[in-house]
Amino acid sequence: MLQPGLSENEMTAVTPALDAVASKEPAPLRASVRNLNFFYGDNQALKGVELPIVEGKVTALIGPSGCGKSTLLRCFNRMHDLYPGNRYQGEIILYPEGINIVAPEVDPMLARLRIGMVFQKPNPFPKSVYENVASGLHIRGIRNRSEVDGRVEAALRQAALWDEVKDRLQESAYGLSGGQQQRLCIARTLAPDPELILLDEPTSALDPIATAKIEELMDELRGAYTIVIVTHNMQQAARISDFTAFMHLGHMVEYDVASLIFTNPTEERTRSYITGRFG
Numbered sequence: 176m177l178q179p180g181l182s183e184n185e186m187t188a189v190t191p192a193l194d195a196v197a198s199k200e201p202a203p204l205r206a207s208v209r210n211l212n213f214f215y216g217d218n219q220a221l222k223g224v225e226l227p228i229v230e231g232k233v234t235a236l237i238g239p240s241g242c243g244k245s246t247l248l249r250c251f252n253r254m255h256d257l258y259p260g261n262r263y264q265g266e267i268i269l270y271p272e273g274i275n276i277v278a279p280e281v282d283p284m285l286a287r288l289r290i291g292m293v294f295q296k297p298n299p300f301p302k303s304v305y306e307n308v309a310s311g312l313h314i315r316g317i318r319n320r321s322e323v324d325g326r327v328e329a330a331l332r333q334a335a336l337w338d339e340v341k342d343r344l345q346e347s348a349y350g351l352s353g354g355q356q357q358r359l360c361i362a363r364t365l366a367p368d369p370e371l372i373l374l375d376e377p378t379s380a381l382d383p384i385a386t387a388k389i390e391e392l393m394d395e396l397r398g399a400y401t402i403v404i405v406t407h408n409m410q411q412a413a414r415i416s417d418f419t420a421f422m423h424l425g426h427m428v429e430y431d432v433a434s435l436i437f438t439n440p441t442e443e444r445t446r447s448y449i450t451g452r453f454g
């Protein structure tokens with residue numbers, strides 16, 4: 176169990192312990208949140224948050240409305256920098272270099288280029304299916320036509336969308352269904368091969384069949400990608416996450432192997448939330 180204020184040594188000591196429960200294999204970290212505070216002006220939305228992000232695993236953030244899940248997710252790609260008055264304190268360390276991506280001297284573009292994000296509502300660009308997926312490659316200076324073609328196809332295949340769109344690559348993305356648009360947004364995120372993928376309630380605007388497809392997809396991406404997902408859906412978190420973090424009122428209350436959080440949480444607040452007694 177993580178408690179606020181763990182040092183780096185303590186954090187790395189905790190992770191193998193968690194992993195011993197999960198898979199008995201070592202667990203390299205892709206990122207680690209350390210004593211993170213975040214302020215919207217005078218409103219402190221995150222309070223001393225600690226969270227390890229294990230490489231190649233799915234970490235779910237759960238908690239009642241307003242607890243800070245989306246705020247935490249948006250710190251990872253410095254989205255809050257787009258609005259004046261927002262302030263970070265503390266660290267989100269990205270490995271292997273160990274850079275603190277919320278440090279003021281670090282360019283927010285660095286985080287945005289290395290960390291991909293998928294939002295609640297599918298938000299394709301008003302462009303063709305092909306251009307949507309190619310756009311992230313173009314931004315990174317990848318323009319060689321055959322390389323771009325190959326990576327667009329690979330990303331669409333990874334997002335389980337290729338068979339449905341291979342004959343309409345030049346058509347507008349707006350012609351796709353909501354579920355297809357969301358898989359397109361995932362393909363757009365995957366194409367540049369991000370080090371971390373953030374998903375903010377990616378299925379909340381989708382029907383059960385489209386939701387099941389996205390969940391299957393996440394299962395397939397596990398291992399190759401490191402994923403952090405915010406979800407309100409407890410069954411979804413239990414189904415798809417390897418690790419689950421429960422937040423309340425801006426605090427990280429409990430983090431553990433998902434199977435433990437959903438069967439035998441340590442904290443009473445976690446138990447109340449997952450059994451539907453509040454939130």
Ligand SMILES: Nc1ncnc2c1ncn2[C@@H]1O[C@H](COP(=O)(O)OP(=O)(O)OP(=O)(O)O)[C@@H](O)[C@H]1O
Binds near residue numbers: 215218240242246
């Ligand atoms: N732009 C903003 N300006 C000021 N306060 C904000 C802003 N966005 C969010 N907050 C506040 O920060 C806190 C955390 O909000 P956040 O959206 O991160 O919660 P959440 O857990 O993602 O909620 P939900 O599950 O409802 O999406 C809340 O008290 C919220 O009112």
